[in-house]
Amino acid sequence: DIQMTQFPSTLSASVGDRVTITCRASQSINVWLAWYQHKPGKAPKLLIYRASSLESGVPSRFSGRGSGTEFTLTISSLQPDDFATYYCQQYNNFFTFGPGTKVDIK
Amino acid sequence: EVQLVQSGAEVKKPGESLKISCKASGYSFTSYWIGWVRQMPGKGLEWMGIIYPGDSQTRYSPSFQGQVTISVDKSITTAYLQWSSLKASDRAMYYCARSRSYDESDFWSHWGQGTLVTVSS
Numbered sequence: 416d417i418q419m420t421q422f423p424s425t426l427s428a429s430v431g432d433r434v435t436i437t438c439r440a441s442q443s444i445n446v447w448l449a450w451y452q453h454k455p456g457k458a459p460k461l462l463i464y465r466a467s468s469l470e471s472g473v474p475s476r477f478s479g480r481g482s483g484t485e486f487t488l489t490i491s492s493l494q495p496d497d498f499a500t501y502y503c504q505q506y507n508n509f510f511t512f513g514p515g516t517k518v519d520i521k
Numbered sequence: 522e523v524q525l526v527q528s529g530a531e532v533k534k535p536g537e538s539l540k541i542s543c544k545a546s547g548y549s550f551t552s553y554w555i556g557w558v559r560q561m562p563g564k565g566l567e568w569m570g571i572i573y574p575g576d577s578q579t580r581y582s583p584s585f586q587g588q589v590t591i592s593v594d595k596s597i598t599t600a601y602l603q604w605s606s607l608k609a610s611d612r613a614m615y616y617c618a619r620s621r622s623y624d625e626s627d628f629w630s631h632w633g634q635g636t637l638v639t640v641s642s
Contacts, residue, residue: 416583449628451566458616458632459558459566470630502566506628509580510556510568 417441417505421513427521434490436516438503443483447507450479450488453515454499462501463488493518523547525555525617525633532639533607540603541636543617550598551575554620556629557591557602561613569615571625572600580625607640614638 418441428434438448446466451459461470463479466486476491490497498520503513528542543555556571570581574593581591592601600617615636618629 447626453566456635458634459618460632461628461630464621464628464630504566504628506626509571509582509626512566512568515565 417444417508417511419503419505419511419513421501421503421516423516424514425517425519427519428493429521430493430495432493432521434493434497434518436488436501436503436518438481438486438488438513440484440486440505440507444505444507446482447505448479448481448486449504449506450477451502451504452497452499453502459502490518523619523631525619525631527615527617527633527636530637530639532641534642535609535640536606537640538603538605539607539638540601541615541638543600543602543633545598545600545619548619550593551595552623554623554625554627555593555600556618556620557589557600558616558618559585559613560616560635561610566616569602571620573623573625574598574600578625607638609640609642611638612640 448466450463453459467479500515500517526544551574554571557569559567569585570591572579572591617633619631620627621630
């Protein structure tokens with residue numbers, strides 16, 4: 416099984432901050448990685464797929480990078496609507512989610 | 522517009538059976554995989570299994586194999602997740618999601634709103 420780790424687990428930031436979340440896979444997953452935003456009581460929302468492709472309709476302040484085993488999600492200028500939990504997901508071999516990174520208000 | 526609309530919250534007792542649903546619309550139901558995801562209270566997302574409505578092929582996460590059954594009814598474009606005997610530990614929010622393509626191992630681009638299952642004696 417492919418294991419996913421994410422860090423930090425919690426990130427306190429202010430509006431306008433640049434924020435980066437890291438996701439690591441236990442083995443190479445090429446570029447088969449997605450990022451989701453999840454708010455309490457709502458459906459998860461796809462942000463990034465294939466490691467760096469921005470989903471249609473997602474603001475350009477979100478970006479993804481990486482390949483192999485190490486990936487990052489960056490929010491270039493944090494907005495009030497971005498306070499949420501972010502999950503990475505590998506889909507190289509079925510699916511595994513990372514444990515999540517909660518972005519809260521500093 | 523692709524929509525996945527899940528059935529409402531359920532309150533059940535341990536040992537009872539349950540079947541929750543995910544009604545799909547706005548696309549060719551038989552051409553995309555549908556997956557189920559669990560979120561236990563205060564925890565992260567866990568993949569449970571997927572089904573291809575075209576021929577009802579299923580794939581289960583090893584963690585959930587034998588614990589749940591995933592099925593579809595093509596005639597009403599609905600996917601199901603069912604338990605034969607609920608446990609208190611099944612208390613969670615459950616989401617359905619649709620794959621971006623016909624590939625069984627593709628990311629999920631559309632999600633249902635979730636169904637909260639409470640299991641308590």
